[in-house]
Amino acid sequence: MNIGSRLTQRIQQLPPPTTRDLRVERGLKVPMRDGVFLLADHWYPRTGSTGLPTALIRVPYGRTGATASQMARPLAERGFQVLVQSTRGTFGSGGTFDPFRCERADGLDTLEWVVEQPWFGTSMILVGGSYLGGVQWAVADVVPPQVKAVIPAVSESALTLDFLREDAFGLELPFYWGVQVARQERRLSMVRLLLTERKIGRAMNTLPLEQADKVVLGRHSTYIQHMLAHGRDDPFWAPADHRERVADITVPVSTVAGWHDIFLPGQLRDFRVLQDAGRPARLTVGPWPHLSIEVGAAANREALDFGLAHARDEKPSERTPVRLYVMGEDAWRDFPAWPPPEYAPQRFHLHPDGLLAIAPPPADSAPDNYRYDPRDPTPAVGGVRMWFTVKPGTVDNRKLEARPDILTYTTSALAQDVEIIGEVSAEIFFRSSLPYADVFVRLCDVDEKGRSLNVCDGLVSLTDADEGACARVELWPTAYRFKRGHRIRVQVSSGAFPRYNRNPGTGEPRAKATVLRAADQQVHHDQDRPSAIVLPVRQAP
Secondary structure, three states: OHHHHHHHHOOOHOOOOOOOOEEEEEEEEEOOOOOEEEEEEEEEEOOOOOOOOOEEEEEEEOOOHHHHHHHHHHHHHHOOOEEEEOOOOOOOOOOOOOOOOOOHHHHHHHHHHHHOOOOOOOOOOEEEEOOHHHHOOOHHOOOOEEEEEEEOOOOOOOOOOHHOOOOOOOOHOOOOOOOOHHHOOOOOOOHHHHHHHHHHHHHHOOOOOHHHHHHHOOOOOOOHHHHOHHHHHHHHHHHOOOOHHHOOOOOOEEEEEEEOOOOOHHHHHHHHHHHHHHOEEEEEEEEEEEOOHHHHHHHHHHHHHHHHHHOOOOOOOOOOOOEEEEOOOOOOEEEEOOOOOOOHHHHHHHHHHHHEOOOOOOOOOEEEEEEEEEOOOOOOOOEEOOOOOOOOEEOOOOHOOOOOEEEEOOOOOOOOOOOEEEEEEEEEEEOOOOOOOEEEEEEEEEOOOOOOEEEEEEEEOOOOOOHOEEEEEOOOOEEEEEOOEEEEEEEEEEOOOOOOOOOOOOOOOOOOOOOOOOEEEEEEEEEOOEEEEEEEEOOOO
């Protein structure tokens, strides 16, 4: 076991239980302001529960199964009483499930009810990941004084909305999740979902896309139709967008993230807002994708350290505000802030003949060319994914890079380690034969065996690509050490399907597009058009 795995085990390890003798009161009715009742289960030790702090978990996926075994039980065995509530319209709760848009009002009504219960002590925390974290961001700026800490994991204040950007529409996550929740209350729903994944993949090839949900479900999904019809900045999503409220949060926050998580950019944005406002907040980022048992374990640990200490009016264990797992080095490191101050942007320029170098490109250099055909879209491989049967995170990219619709640019072997921590971006001078085109950029680490291992990536959609433009691509943030003897590589292509919707090249609305047009793409790298990736490189002391 190496150092990194030992530290990972330590972070996941929970303190021993103080009891295993628990009671569960099921089906408590929590009234909402519109007369609807939401159901909740109350977990507590059979003896000695009086006055214990409460951990509130609001969840749309049911109150049993993994929610009970991986969250409610571990916390109730170690110092909390736990209330697990099914959100509106799910698993017996009244009303209609309207994802993300009802959670502020319902969350505040729930908090008001909890503090009035005879079993409630004097303090409470909010805890949970993904949607369970989103419901915390929805109320965290106006929680009652009894709430002493919030622990949102792999989540952010505008949950899923970044996938609905007009300049980078992420198809895979909202479509897959929409199918999942549409059938989640059926018997053996997870088994059925796994057996349906291939059909889901075929459905995302459907034209027009507004018919794709019927291919899988046999009917339309209200959520999928909404996410196709309403972009991120559409007023329809205003009740789900809590970004402007983050600066007003004063309750202590401990947020747990993953380098390969779907919500990482927004989660780091939220932490930075808290940090810049001087709020009591700390951040943990591990080498995890979204569907990771390790994320849940780390969140539980934070609940039992950071959360329980604040609930008892004690100090949590001493640590710096930011704890990051540095991939490549495979070790946990502590930092004073995000992004760490000792890292500065360094341009690595694209050159002719597939070279990547710090030096500027030649004055006169012919562009590189490739053809993108949305009928055979460049596939998504590894990285930020949320399928149960598709490997997320770091994978070997050599087969992908052999495709003719991908360009690669690679440094010579590194003479010394290069460590990057922070925001990653690219400026690609790009021209297409069509106005509508995408630019996808991926950063990779090429080891001594020639394996090309992805580190982070991102995409932007252009609407004037035929005029020639500088495509500014925001990649996922990262913490990575490229070792001596390795090489740094940049991929440039025009898609990563189905993670991002394929660009049809026509400008038609994404829900109604039926025509697919191939495009001839050019990437420039000369003195006047110096394409580059910008890496946050650690500076020499």
